[in-house]
Amino acid sequence: MEKRLFNTRKPIRKGRRVQERKVNLDLTLVEMFERFLTVKKSEALAERTISDYEIHFGYFYDFIEGDISANEVTIHLLREYMSYMIHEKGLKPMTVNLRVRTLRAFMRFCYTEGYIQEPFHEKFKPIKVPEDTIQALTPGEVKILLSVIDEQYYASYRDKTMILILLDTMVRISELLEIKRDNVDLKTGFIQLEEEKTKTRKSRIVPLSSKSIKVLSEYLTETEDFRSNLLFLTNDGRKLTANTFRRNMMEYGERAQIKNKRVSPHTLRHTGALFYIMNGGDPFSLQKILGHSDMSMVRKYIQMTNSDVKRQHNSFSPLNRLK
CATH class of the missing domain: 1.10.150 (DNA polymerase; domain 1)
Structure with a gap:
């Protein structure tokens, strides 16, 4: 019988040497x-x-x-x-x-x-909570909200301008407050958001409607005396804070008697997104305007009520093609 020249048994696999973690417990x-x-x-x-x-x-x-x-x-x-x-x-x-x-x-x-x-x-994890759905304002509620703002005072006039620009551009309040006068191009109808001032750390250009161009043109003229390049300022020319504007929004919401809905800059962003889609805008251009890289985030901004869906269905029903 022929003698085997090598061992047929498989060698035992050696485990990897696990390095011990070096821990420095001297810090506070x-x-x-x-x-x-x-x-x-x-x-x-x-x-x-x-x-x-x-x-x-x-x-x-x-x-x-x-x-x-x-x-x-x-x-x-x-x-x-x-x-x-x-x-x-x-x-x-x-x-x-x-x-x-x-x-x-x-x-x-x-x-x-x-x-x-x-x-x-x-092991230390967030608690589970129901998904926070922000209810958008209706066109009627927006009109009432704007109507309770007295434009004869600068702060109120500024706030009304900000509300309109937030609705039209759908920018975040933190982005709006960083916009400089030089960032606004009324000829081309765009606002440039600088990369270091956006949440995503990416620059983007947001379009302005003809109504916003008119509103901003008047506002820029009215505020020429301010010695600052920032677009929206306090009465004494200092940088406006987001919390100040949020408080003002809550007050306007109470005056307008808008109940069971949060009246805030973020609500305006959601409202603008919903109006955009309801007016026939497509979700892909909306995604670019909002500055989201993921379409799933855009879906969260478009919270349609049953009435919204009914109106859209009446306008775009397949049976309309049979007329």
Whole structure:
């Protein structure tokens, strides 16, 4: 019998050598957050995003009542903070989730960098909430809203102009407040949004309707005396804040007696998107105007009521082709 010259048994596969994670537990929570913020700033994130990180960390810092060591950060502490926000502070689920997402990003960074031992971000998750659907205003409600604004005062005149431009261009309030007079081209009918001032960090051009061109032309003439290139300013020529305009919008909504609907800049963005589609606009051009890379986001902006669908069906029914 012929003798085998080699072993037919398969060799045992050697496992990969797992390297132990190097963990530096010498840092405090504040020191870790300062490093986290440095990295985020180096990624050229929007100023608002950086500000949100600082504000939301501040809420957690107030809860723990001072700085703590890396060893003292536990999943139990994070869950206690969530319970505190929900049951003691009575915050809305959407608000809680905003703060949780910020902390999760921070915890993920700390674990990846080796500042904490456990991946707390995998266990510390947002709570499930019903999808937030923003009800758009009706054309009648928009007309009433505009009618309650007294244009004889600059602030009110400015706000009315902003409402019309928000409806027409569907830009975000943060983007609107960063528009400079030089960004407005009334001849071509476009506004240039600078990349560092948009949420997506991409520049885009939004078109203006003939009505908006007329409104902005009058507004630019009325505000020539301001010594600032920013388009929308306070009475004394300072930069207008989004919160100030949001408060004004709420007040106008109360005067117009618009109930059961949120009257806000974001509602105007949704309203403009719905009006655009109802007037025959296509979703692809709407996507570009809104500045979304994903069509699924556009769908969220178009919340049609049964009456909206009925009107569209009456206009575009297949049977209309038989007339």
